[in-house]
Amino acid sequence: MANSFKSDDSFLRKLAVGAAGTNATITRLKAMGFNxxxxxxxSTGFKIWKKIKIKRVRVPDILCLNTGLRFESRGKTKLEISMSHSLNDPKRAWDAGMRDDDLVSIVVFEQSDDSPVNLKQTSPVHFVSVKEMRKAFAGNQVSITKPKGVEEGSEIRVMWTCAGANQRSIVFAVEPGKVSLTSVPEARCQSIKLSRNRGKITLLPQVKVGDTIEFNQIVAAVVPVSTTLQCPPSVGETYFIDKLGSVNLSERYAAAKALRYRGHTTAKPVLQSRMTDADEDIYVQLEAAAALAAYDDPNGWEFMESKLRSPVMTVPLETQLETVIVASEIPKSRSERLLIEVLQDSHRDDELRAGAAWALGQFASVTSATALVDTFNSSPLEIKVEAARALLRIAEPQIPHLIDLLKNGDPAKRDGLSWVLARTGKFNLSDMIAGADENLRRWMSYIVGFGKEKFVQRDVEAICKADPEVYFAASVLWQIVSSWVNDLREY
Incomplete structure (x- = not known):
């Protein structure tokens, strides 16, 4: 059974590339006037929940609030137009839940260092119409790979053949059988043949003579490809209200979410109807509740709170975790209080509490910072880890408060605080020297040792004069951390 799932490392890499693709697409869409x-x-992050598995509604990654257009992003490590597909399960078909007017974006990345999450974009963002992809699929103008290996599951992959520039170039010629490019500035030639698979597949030129083409830009493909889009006319609230009544689950889900972010004036009764419909999908219900709660409707809040205050026998953990995540997206004090309530309840599932800690990383307040720090002295490891990461995300505006907690709070909480402050910097280290006990001095050595690059050099040097022993301990850490053997593994 274990072999039927992707390994954590492989899965993280795939998530990171996918998230990078979604974020790059969002950035590009904003630049073109979309919302x-x-x-x-x-889809914009790569958080992995170890135990609680959430099976969400399958929808495209991105929605434009103004136009209603939807975009499925595909981050890639090599230039190709491809989608996972199942021959046996319609719900896992490459275009399941998609409309003809949906668009697929293709963008290529490479790792910028050893970390699987640090990626560099190496292509423009390309856009392809789902309608055109379906047309090519129906016309057998695609290639289908054999099933993936055991680790990757049982899906196949559909590829819409394309060809791209191997360097920045200018289109020199577009002829019936090929496209010719001249690189800039080396003036090397690249010739792209348009006939593939012994003439069974014909690529269509996507460029014209004189065009400047970027590295990894698609030059020819079996489907029309564009790097720019015209923003169509905007739609009104009625458009999304109508979608709430659709028989298509993904349409109802998207409509409820859109109404939360764009606001609503007449949709409240329909949202309430979706939220209270016992036959409605729980994730649509949650989105409808969030759309109400975001505008302080008590019924929306009560629905969400009931999901988090019910026993697991009544509300499954995956629903509770999704509710935690939804609550984190509503920037209200009531959300913050609800998440802290979950975090502090030791009778709750540990991963659910860890999820609440992670979610509090959306609330840059003293209240959230204190609640996160309070986990450092007694909670299970997975909760403390998520709390530390969340605290780091909101630390900068809370630095004076965190320093006060480090100096005057429970010494048992100093490890998590020191980890955060070492990665934040931006405070005067000497301010902590006066009156520091032995335990605090050790953690100061850690902060200076691991966080040296986060501090002004003169402040680091001031530590040498104020407390030579702390400075010496920190210098030992500098030497270890900077050594090439620090991250060396045996295999």
Whole structure:
């Protein structure tokens, strides 16, 4: 059974590339005048929940609030137009839940260092119409790979053949059988043949003579490809209200989410109807509740609170975790209080509490910072880890408060605080020297040792004069951390 799932490392790499693709697409859409939001929750990040598995509604990654257009992003490590597909399960078909007017974006990345999450974009963002992809698919103008290996599951991959520039170039010629490019500035030639698979597949030129083409830009493909889009006319609230009544689950989900982000004046009764419909999908219910709660409707809040205050026998953990994540997206004090309530309840599932800690990383307040720090002395490791990461995300405006907690709070909480402050910097280290006990001096050595680059050099040097022993301990850490053997592994 274990072999049927992707390994954590492989899965993280795939998530990171996918998230990079979604974020790059959102950035590009904004530059072209669209108003995009993340539609598929989690598509802009790479958080992995170890135990609680959430099976969300399958929807495109991005929704434009102004136009209603949807975009499925595909981050890639090599230039190709490809989608996972199942021959046996219609719900896992490459175009399941998609409309003809949806668009697929293709963008290529490479790793910028050893970390699987640090990626560099190496292509423009390309856009392809789902309608055109379906047309090519139906016309057998695609290639289908054999099933993926055991680790990757049982899906196949559909590829819409394309060809790209291997360097920045100018289009020199577009002829019936080929496209010729001349690189800039080396003036090397690249010739792209348009006939593939022994003439069974014909690529269509996507450029014209004189065009400047970027590295990894698609030059020819079996489907029309564009790097720019014209923003169509905007739609009104009625458009999304109508979608709430659609028989298509993904349409109802997207409509509820859109109404939360764009606001609503007449949609409240329909949102309430979706939220209270016992036959409605729980994720649509949650989005409808969030759309109400975001504008202080008590019914929306009560629905969400009931999901988090019910026993697991009544409300499954995956629903509770999704509610935690939804609550984190509503920037209200009531959300913050609800998340802290979950975090502090030791009778809750540990991963659910860890999820609440992670979610509090959306609230840059003293209240959230204190609640996160309070986990450092007693909570299970997975909760403390998520709390530390969340605290780091909101630390900068809370630095004076965190320093006060480090100096005057429970010494048992100093490890998590020191980890955060070492990665934040931006405060005067000497301010902590006066009156520091032995435990605090050790953690100061850690902060200076691991966070040296985050501090002004003169402040680091001032530590040498104020407390030579702390400075010496920190210098030992500098030497270890900077050594090439620090991250060396045996295999």
């Amino acid at each position: 995009p939001i993340e539609l598929e929750r989690g």
